């Protein structure tokens with residue numbers, strides 16, 4: 001993998017109204033190679049999976065939203081995620097690369113299952129933290145990446161979706177702030193539970209190899225390199241971590257709780273191996289092991305008794 005300078009996380013959105021003319025599309029076809037389009041097939045397909053998961057999460061969350069306005073707002077979020085699926089699928093069609101419009105990589109199913117556990121517990125704070133904060137933050141990182149050093153069509157679509165995702169994050173931040181005002185300890189416990197369950201899954205997908213996706217797309221798994229969009233795995237992981245920290249700060253979570261969580265993320269395998277086949281799927285499922293010492297809970301004790309420890 002080509003290593004490039006680590007870019008600083010960007011807070012800007014894509015340039016407004018930046019689209020491809022017929023002429024620029026023609027020149028694009030000649031300026032981007034097969035590796036670029038294989039990379040786009042991989043990223044866009046995995047992104048569609050995340051959007052499908054988001055539709056399902058928002059839909060499942062509607063019945064436990066506290067009032068009718070909140071239910072309507074959540075339905076609207078699910079609808080917007082479904083539009084993103086259509087926009088991304090159409091992008092692949094226009095640029096003539098294959099995309100999967102179903103969930104392929106298992107991490108998305110795992111996060112769906114964790115989300116469903118939270119719904120069954122009627123733990124609305126965990127639901128909001130998983131979908132509105134964690135997933136939306138990762139979506140924002142991804143769409144910002146797709147705005148940079150890609151082609152004009154991809155930049156335009158990513159910019160439009162990014163606007164929605166930023167709004168979803170803002171909604172989530174406001175929802176969680178309101179819940180913290182009511183029950184700070186309970187919400188912090190939900191954060192600890194959701195963090196240990198979901199963040200390892202999300203980070204394991206910042207990778208250029210897969211479980212099955214490349215095979216499904218018939219692209220060369222070992223040949224995919226982020227250098228064709230002038231970045232690398234390490235830079236993406238640093239950007240994802242910084243953006244996640246930024247989200248936690250914006251909500252106003254207690255540093256005494258968030259700092260051990262962030263510190264524990266070094267165990268997610270953030271050190272690149274200098275190889276495009278870098279992956280961390282083996283990662284970090286620190287929960288469910290029964291061993292609290294590997295789970296981070298010893299560093300961040302639960303603050304109330306409402307949420308069962310993850311181990």
Ligand SMILES: [Fe+2]
Nearest residue numbers: 051080081084
């Ligand atoms: Fe989306």
Ligand SMILES: [Fe+2]
Nearest residue numbers: 136164165168
């Ligand atoms: Fe979203």
